[in-house]
């Protein structure tokens with residue numbers, strides 16, 4: 001699976017602990033845990049989660065529950081997996097049964113919104129869904145041109161704004177209308193990168209029927225994505241996350257921070273710029289990829 005190579009830089013960061021664990025003995029505990037702490041921080045797990053993980057390992061080692069490097073590594077993997085899964089959030093898209101389902105893609109410009117929409121369209125189409133794209137970023141002409149390229153690339157149809165002053169909400173309602181008439185399963189709607197700071201635009205769009213609002217976050221920004229995610233969530237109410245550019249990032253630990261802090265599930269991860277480079281998020285595969 002591509003996702004395994006996707007996290008190679010984060011894996012390299014974390015690999016420093018492997019050798020230490022290989023030769024671990026009780027007397028080394030402090031040194032090993034210090035190194036582990038450093039490696040987790042460098043990978044953007046964030047201080048709170050890092051301390052939680054390291055201190056619980058220390059407790060279990062001192063209590064004699066973990067007796068070898070392998071047991072420590074397994075406990076480490078398990079605690080990260082627990083952090084990712086214990087919120088009980090569904091990582092599959094929740095689309096209901098009304099057709100067309102509406103999925104809005106939001107996020108700041110440059111994070112990978114349009115690319116993710118295109119890759120998501122490709123994936124859902126391959127699963128058998130009839131997809132209609134809606135070019136809801138009516139502020140930038142280039143955004144709609146870019147989405148049209150993705151529509152062509154994936155063989156999907158698209159609704160674009162008519163006229164210069166078209167509103168995003170009218171593009172979306174037009175797409176939903178056409179979706180109903182022509183039997184589309186899902187409308188994927190692009191939005192302006194200014195959505196979270198433009199309340200009237202936001203209200204207008206949120207008032208439209210929708211099933212999922214997916215926030216696209218740039219994985220290379222690591223922990224810096226947290227304030228941005230909080231802001232979007234307060235304003236629009238996010239139902240899921242797409243973390244992009246994790247192929248090149250050494251900061252994969254931010255996935256854990258973001259899930260833990262916001263309690264919003266990561267639904268997909270972007271691991272490249274091609275049509276196939278969007279993977280459903282699988283917590284276990286993720287943990288295996290970063291601590292291989």
Ligand code: GDP
Pocket residue numbers: 107108109110111112113114115116244245246247248269270271272273277
């Ligand atoms: P938008 O402004 O949020 O719509 O962002 P774009 O979709 O235009 O993406 C910005 C840049 O990031 C483009 O050059 C994309 O090719 C690139 N990009 C998006 N997702 C990924 C990803 O998962 N991996 C990599 N390496 N690049 C990505």
